[in-house]
Amino acid sequence: MDGVPTPLRCFNECHSAAMFVDDGVETVTSREQKKVERSIEEVFSVYKQIHSLPQPTLLREQHYQYLKKGLRHLSDAYECLDASRPWLCFWILHSLELLEEPIPAAVASDVCHFLARCQSPAGGFAGGPGQHAHLAPTYAAVNALCIIGTEQAYNIIDREKLLDFLMSVKQPDGSFVMHVGGEVDVRSAYCAASVASLTNILTPKLFEDTTNWILSCQNWEGGLSGVPGLEAHGGYTFCGTAALVILGKEHMLDLKALLRWVVSRQMRFEGGFQGRCNKLVDGCYSFWQAGLLPLLHRALFKQGESELSRQRWMFEQQALQEYILLCCQNPTGGLVDKPGKSRDFYHTCYCLSGLSIAQHFGNMDLHHEMILGKEDNRLAPTHPVYNICPEKVAQALQHFHRLPVPDGNRQPGASADASVSDPTANSGLGDHQS
Amino acid sequence: NKYNTRFISTDKIPPVFLCFRDRKEWADLEPVPQDDGPNPVVKIAYSEKFSDVYDYFRALLKNDERSERAFALTSEAIELNAANYTVWHYRRVLLQALSKDLREEMRYITAIIEEQPKNYQVWHHRRMVVEWLNDPSEELEFIADILSQDAKNYHAWQHRQWVIQEYKLWDDELDFVENLLEEDVRNNSAWNQRHFVISHTSGFSDAMEREIQYCLYQIKKAPNNESAWNYLKGILQPLGLSAQPGLLERVLELKQTHCSPYLLAFLFDCYEDALENSKENVAEEEQQKTLKKALEICQLLAQEDTIRKEYWLFLGRSLKNKHGSSDPSDEPLADDPEPSVPVSEQQEMS
Numbered sequence: 001m002d003g004v005p006t007p008l009r010c011f012n013e014c015h016s017a018a019m020f021v022d023d024g025v026e027t028v029t030s031r032e033q034k035k036v037e038r039s040i041e042e043v044f045s046v047y048k049q050i051h052s053l054p055q056p057t058l059l060r061e062q063h064y065q066y067l068k069k070g071l072r073h074l075s076d077a078y079e080c081l082d083a084s085r086p087w088l089c090f091w092i093l094h095s096l097e098l099l100e101e102p103i104p105a106a107v108a109s110d111v112c113h114f115l116a117r118c119q120s121p122a123g124g125f126a127g128g129p130g131q132h133a134h135l136a137p138t139y140a141a142v143n144a145l146c147i148i149g150t151e152q153a154y155n156i157i158d159r160e161k162l163l164d165f166l167m168s169v170k171q172p173d174g175s176f177v178m179h180v181g182g183e184v185d186v187r188s189a190y191c192a193a194s195v196a197s198l199t200n201i202l203t204p205k206l207f208e209d210t211t212n213w214i215l216s217c218q219n220w221e222g223g224l225s226g227v228p229g230l231e232a233h234g235g236y237t238f239c240g241t242a243a244l245v246i247l248g249k250e251h252m253l254d255l256k257a258l259l260r261w262v263v264s265r266q267m268r269f270e271g272g273f274q275g276r277c278n279k280l281v282d283g284c285y286s287f288w289q290a291g292l293l294p295l296l297h298r299a300l301f302k303q304g305e306s307e308l309s310r311q312r313w314m315f316e317q318q319a320l321q322e323y324i325l326l327c328c329q330n331p332t333g334g335l336v337d338k339p340g341k342s343r344d345f346y347h348t349c350y351c352l353s354g355l356s357i358a359q360h361f362g363n364m365d366l367h368h369e370m371i372l373g374k375e376d377n378r379l380a381p382t383h384p385v386y387n388i389c390p391e392k393v394a395q396a397l398q399h400f401h402r403l404p405v406p407d408g409n410r411q412p413g414a415s416a417d418a419s420v421s422d423p424t425a426n427s428g429l430g431d432h433q434s
Numbered sequence: 435n436k437y438n439t440r441f442i443s444t445d446k447i448p449p450v451f452l453c454f455r456d457r458k459e460w461a462d463l464e465p466v467p468q469d470d471g472p473n474p475v476v477k478i479a480y481s482e483k484f485s486d487v488y489d490y491f492r493a494l495l496k497n498d499e500r501s502e503r504a505f506a507l508t509s510e511a512i513e514l515n516a517a518n519y520t521v522w523h524y525r526r527v528l529l530q531a532l533s534k535d536l537r538e539e540m541r542y543i544t545a546i547i548e549e550q551p552k553n554y555q556v557w558h559h560r561r562m563v564v565e566w567l568n569d570p571s572e573e574l575e576f577i578a579d580i581l582s583q584d585a586k587n588y589h590a591w592q593h594r595q596w597v598i599q600e601y602k603l604w605d606d607e608l609d610f611v612e613n614l615l616e617e618d619v620r621n622n623s624a625w626n627q628r629h630f631v632i633s634h635t636s637g638f639s640d641a642m643e644r645e646i647q648y649c650l651y652q653i654k655k656a657p658n659n660e661s662a663w664n665y666l667k668g669i670l671q672p673l674g675l676s677a678q679p680g681l682l683e684r685v686l687e688l689k690q691t692h693c694s695p696y697l698l699a700f701l702f703d704c705y706e707d708a709l710e711n712s713k714e715n716v717a718e719e720e721q722q723k724t725l726k727k728a729l730e731i732c733q734l735l736a737q738e739d740t741i742r743k744e745y746w747l748f749l750g751r752s753l754k755n756k757h758g759s760s761d762p763s764d765e766p767l768a769d770d771p772e773p774s775v776p777v778s779e780q781q782e783m784s
Contacts, residue, residue: 018741021658021694028585029620071475078478082488083518088476110473117471129469130492131520181523183558220629220668226588229595231626233588257671260699263745264660271741277622278661279586307751314745 005055006372010044010271010322018268029278036280039339040270043327056325056373058355059333063348064101066333067092070345071107083127083134086118090140091349093147097389098352098379108148115141116156122168123161133165134179139191142198146396147388154399160406163201166192174209185226186217190239193246194386198393200400203407211249214240218253221277222261232261234275234288241295242385250299259300262292263314270327271319272338273354282337283328283347286354287387290315294357294384311368317358321372324355356382363390453486459503465489466496484514495524500531509542516546522555526562536567544576551580557589561596570601578610585614586623595630607631619652622661629668638669642678645669650684654692663696667703675700675707695739702731702749709757718759725757736770 009015019037022030047056071092074081081088089111096103103111117129118141124133125141145153169177169188176188189210196202217224217240223232224240241258244250265273265285273285293313301308328335328351334343335351356379361368371378383390454460467489470477480488487510494504508525511518529539543560550556564570574597580590598604608631614624632641649666652659670678682704689697705728712721732750736743747770 023656023658025619025656025659027618027620029618072477074476074478076479076481076484079480079484079515080517082478082480082484082515083520085476085478092476106473107475110471111475113471113473114475117469126520127518129471130466130495131518132523134519178554179519179523181526182519183554183561219626220671221626221664222668227592227595229599229630230588230592231623259745263742266741268739268741276586277664278620278659279622305752307748307755309744309748312744314748316741316744319741 006318008056008322009316009319010326011048015044015269016041020269032280033278036338037269040281040323040327043339047326056322056377058325058373058377058379059329059331060099060376062331062333063095063329063335063352064099064333066330066343067095067099067101067345067348071096071111083131084137084140085128086115086125086137086141086144087127088345089115089144090147091345093144094382094388095345095349095352097147097392098356098382100380103148108150109152111144111148112150112153112156115145119156119158119161120165121161123158123163123165132179134182135169135176135188135191136178138162138165139194142195143386143388146198146386146392149392149395151399154396157199159199159201159400159403162195162199163203163206163406166196166201166206170206172209174207174211174213176210186214186224186236186240186243187226189214190243193243197246198386198396198400200397200403201406203405207247211244211247211252214244215249215252218258222254222257222259224258231276234262234265234273234285237262238288238291241292245295245299245385250295251303253299255296255299255303258292259296259314262289262296265289266315266319267323270338271316271323272327273320280338281323283324283335283354284337284350286320286324286328287350287357290320290354290357291384291387310362310366312361312370313357315358317361317370318372320358321355321370324351324358325373325377352379353382353387355379357384451483453482454490454507455486460490463490463493463497463499466492468492487511487514491521491524495520500528502532504528505532505534512546516550516553517555519555522559526559529563529566536563539563540567540572544572547576547580551584551587552589554589557593561593564597570597570603573597574603574606574610581614585618585621588623591623591627594627598631599634604631604635608635615652619656620659620661622664625661625665629665638672642669642673646678646681650688653688653697657688657692657697658694660696663694663700667700674711675704676711677707695735698731698735698738702728702735705731706753709753721757722759725753728753 020030020033022034070088074088078088093103093111115125118125118127118137120126120133122133124135125138126133127137142157145156166176168180169192171177171184175184176192177184178188193207196206214224216228217226217236219225219230219232221232223234224237225232226236237258241250241253244253264277265275266289267274267281270281272281272283273289274281275285275288290313293315297308297313324335327339328347330336330343334345335348336343337347359369359371359379360381361370369378380389382388383393386393455465465486487507490507491511494507505525505528508521508528511521512525528534529536540563543556543563547556547560564573574594577590577594577597580587584590598607607627611624611628611631614621615628618624632638632645638645646666649662652662653666656662667675670681675681682701685697685700685704689701705724708724709721709728729750732746732753736746736750739746751770
């Protein structure tokens with residue numbers, strides 16, 4: 001309700017008690033953490049002084065202008081992302097769809113043409129025209145095309161070649177390299193699972209042994225690492241978990257341990273999430289970490305857990321919204337890692353995605369909103385597996401599931417009008433796995 | 435090497451970068467401009483230098499030219515965008531096709547990583563060169579140097595684990611980890627490395643008592659260090675927290691003087707484990723006592739660790755649902771807005 005502002009958690013008298021306790025043992029970690037907390041405290045304090053009635057406001061117009069411009073032109077500061085241009089398309093288009101800003105048909109068409117030029121003749125999408133295919137820009141390109149959601153967009157994807165590309169990066173141990181001659185880590189499994197499921201090119205062979213490889217990334221901390229043996233990390237944990245959800249195998253994780261790990265990543269004072277234990281808050285983890293809670297909620301429900309909330313995710317939704325709205329917005333548009341950092345489209349995308357997760361509980365049937373500040377702060381809901389809007393997921397699945405799986409390997413029992421499965425619906429695609 | 439002279443200089447004018455399009459040794463090659471199409475999107479305003487270098491890179495790629503000048507150009511392209519994996523791939527093709535000196539390449543990649551330690555491609559490239567040379571002898575020292583600048587660099591740790599595992603260089607790693615923990619006991623990457631080394635060497639069965647000692651020692655020094663508590667739980671969990679004799683008592687003692695939300699959570703985990711894995715001879719009454727203690731901790735944590743209130747309340751409800759007796763006098767947890775509902779009334783999350 002616009003009329004009655006919710007008291008902000010960060011203005012609570014006791015809030016400073018949530019600051020880091022260093023036990024008199026100063027280390028690099030505690031110094032850095034305390035420095036960030038002081039800067040956040042400053043932001044909260046300034047906000048309190050300026051605003052008698054705290055009503056955090058999403059700077060829609062500023063973000064819209066920043067995104068609108070970026071979709072066409074980027075300064076030379078973006079040379080470092082010259083091998084990630086489909087990512088730029090995705091980050092910007094997804095941000096616009098969260099803001100419920102329409103994409104003009106001409107722009108959508110131009111994006112389609114550009115992504116077509118990023119598609120490799122050997123299949124998959126590259127970071128730019130003429131570059132080699134890579135799973136990350138492939139993920140981004142497919143998502144961007146699904147956001148556009150027109151026949152033109154869907155038709156850009158060469159599904160047969162895409163399957164060839166995925167097979168070409170598949171490793172005997174179940175993992176995937178990010179590109180031919182490239183490195184392995186759990187992101188690749190997510191990118192592959194995401195595009196394969198959306199475009200209906202999933203074959204049993206494609207993800208053989210992938211489940212076990214991803215499971216071997218869950219470590220002693222309860223989260224997942226990039227490759228087996230490393231530290232648990234938010235980005236990799238999201239990728240591994242979401243990939244398993246797509247494959248219908250998320251129940252094979254130690255869900256309780258994972259849940260404990262991820263809820264422990266929310267920072268008491270800042271309200272946002274850190275990527276790893278004893279590291280600093282960062283706005284992008286608003287999605288990578290908080291986005292795990294909808295996935296876990298569903299996974300636990302499927303396992304028969306009866307005590308799940310029917311109104312809230314198991315993280316502090318208000319605190320996250322406060323962190324994003326008060327600390328992560330650049331007044332001239334765009335969002336950031338933390339105060340003092342520069343804006344960029346990656347952080348804009350993931351801060352907004354996290355804000356959406358924090359605002360919306362449930363799904364189509366059971367939906368409970370918790371909008372901090374003005375009603376106008378409301379973003380569109382996002383799908384916690386693919387991170388594009390749920391309608392776009394459904395539409396893409398519907399389109400591609402009318403088409404046959406390439407290579408003549410049709411799924412057992414499948415027919416041309418087989419019902420489409422959203423991995424977060426009751427039937428997991430993994431049911432078809434050998 | 436004549437292809438490495440990028441600067442022309444005279445006495446009076448400072449050196450400037452000479453475009454490839456102005457270099458006579460490149461005159462035979464037609465640069466290939468980027469084809470973004472008629473109405474580009476996410477169009478980057480490349481500097482003149484960037485466009486020049488990449489126009490020539492595209493030309494080389496198109497012809498699959500395998501020459502010294504191509505190799506030199508990849509260095510330029512990498513300097514402009516070290517994340518361009520297509521350029522790195524091409525450089526590796528050239529390294530092999532031209533039988534380049536891999537020791538020199540090691541020096542090159544060492545310098546690049548020092549400048550850009552958070553880039554995926556540079557570390558992958560180094561791994562390839564080390565593999566080709568089959569020589570890991572510089573690695574541990576190099577990675578230690580990178581870690582001295584950023585003790586948590588994920589790529590550095592990944593490379594380190596790969597080198598150690600591939601070349602069986604386990605011997606000094608536990609010492610290395612202990613030194614890092616001396617410097618910063620909150621370095622979670624170092625705690626992870628500790629787990630890595632022990633799991634792959636002695637294993638945790640013999641080492642368990644020593645590791646528990648080590649954790650408790652670190653916890654006493656810095657009770658609010660989450661990493662130490664997570665490690666303690668992480669090593670005990672496979673056997674079950676309640677399987678370790680005397681541990682619960684030691685932690686209860688610590689509660690008096692070194693309490694923290696992590697200690698309380700650990701206690702909860704001990705009680706939960708006792709409930710889950712109780713032996714046949716544990717009386718129902720005993721179980722209910724343990725349950726009560728566990729639920730009290732949940733309540734306490736819901737009040738103290740408020741950022742995780744939803745979670746602690748869920749854990750309490752879940753534990754009670756699983757292990758609670760059917761005592762009608764049982765009340766829902768205070769402050770919990772969501773009492774248990776019979777399964778049949780649950781909403782479907784389709």
